[in-house]
Amino acid sequence: MSMSRASRSRERLVVVGGDAAGMSAASQARRLKGPDELEIVAFERGHFTSYSACGIPYWVGGDVTDRDQLIARSPEEHRGRGMDLRMRTEVTELDVEGGRVRSRDLESGAEEWTSYDKLVLATGAHPMRPQLPGIDAPGVHGVQTLDDGQALLDTLARTAGRRAVVIGAGYIGVEMAEALINRGYEVTVVNRGQEPMSTLDPDMGRLVHEAMEGLGITMVNDAEVTKILTGGDGRVRAVATEDVEYPADLVVLGIGVRPETALAEAAGLPLGDHRGLLTDLAMRVRGHENIWAGGDCVEVLDLVSGRERHIALGTHANKHGQVIGANVGGGYATFPGVVGTAVSKVCDLEIARTGLREKDARRAGLRFEKVTIESTSRAGYYPGADPMTVKMLAERRTGRLLGVQIVGREGAAKRVDIAAVALTACMTVEQMTALDLGYAPPFSPVWDPILVAARKAVVAVRAGSAP
Known part of the structure; x- marks a missing residue:
């Protein structure tokens, strides 16, 4: 059994999960507190740490030729920064009352308890x-x-x-x-x-x-x-x-995937409707002063609907880790929520969405107008102008932007970021029409497709709000 909390001269942070959220939290905490102030023990049941799970399909498909290209930081690099990183070691039990975790070495089968002062749960998700x-x-x-x-x-x-x-x-x-x-x-x-x-x-x-x-x-x-x-x-x-x-x-x-929260559930930690851990804005598990959670095992606040959602994305996981590490290391940071932005592709077809779909808006009790427009990625006369479809949802009467979906060729997907910023700022579609977006024929038509959709949405909102 490891040394008890009372007999240690420095704080111990235990991290469960060695990928994006867990090791981002450990790394940020280490930047703020050196090894003489904070001991960091991390457990990872797999063979790899700090890797891009989002890149796996491109590795399988051959676009990425070397597995190591997906690894941002190896176990040796983490250990070189003063972390006790235990690979191929699975945490099998959380003793919240006693402030300790039980782990099992997957190679030898040996088990031991490790006590903690602060605990980070970054157990990820598992395929359904x-x-x-x-x-x-x-x-x-x-x-x-x-x-x-x-x-x-x-x-x-x-x-x-x-x-x-x-x-x-x-x-x-x-x-x-x-x-x-x-x-x-x-x-x-x-x-x-x-x-x-x-x-x-x-x-x-x-x-x-x-x-x-x-x-x-x-x-x-x-x-x-x-x-x-x-x-x-x-x-x-x-x-x-x-x-x-x-x-x-x-x-x-x-x-799809589900949050990996069996350990947390067995320990009595709070879970949401999607079986993800519930945290406050500082990513601290609700009701537990010294336990934080982040990454694919948590639920996050949807800033558009006001409801909790489970979204498994590396962007969120890394941000959660940065917030957790800052708070564990004695600083202060918060994660306010998300608007649900995601992009993907099928061959050269780009796919993007942010905010609410129609069924999400209805589930949230919102009344809305929807518009769909066809445009191009560049000025129509410029070589390489490809078609693009933009769908936009706006709240009836207020005109608040609720969601955007885009399907098109090169230059389509990242346009969703304009809508993501507008959603975060709670902009109306009318306010969006005045956005000063960059223009030149190689990059967009005079009226960017997002602005064309916003203009059409303004008309729909006005018509829908008329007596």
């Missing part, structure tokens, strides 16, 4: 694995960690067949479908939704559907997987819905 027959068969892969990505690549290397089925069509599902196409696989995506990318409204998701089919991906929508079929060798051989079987030498789960 529906309780279906055959779901745990060899050849079925979730993709969330670098270890998951390596396991998938190992399977690709030893699988003779070239048929892949992706279950689910969210960000991971769509990106993995493209990665497998790039690897020369015949890919079928089985999606329970009306269209791919449920983070978009179905009318915008339809544009993604068309682009995926243009890549040679077979899209199967409104379909529920009922079981994974296996062959005589126990490996996956097909994915079955109620009436169809889709042959598969490989299956990738792209259904």
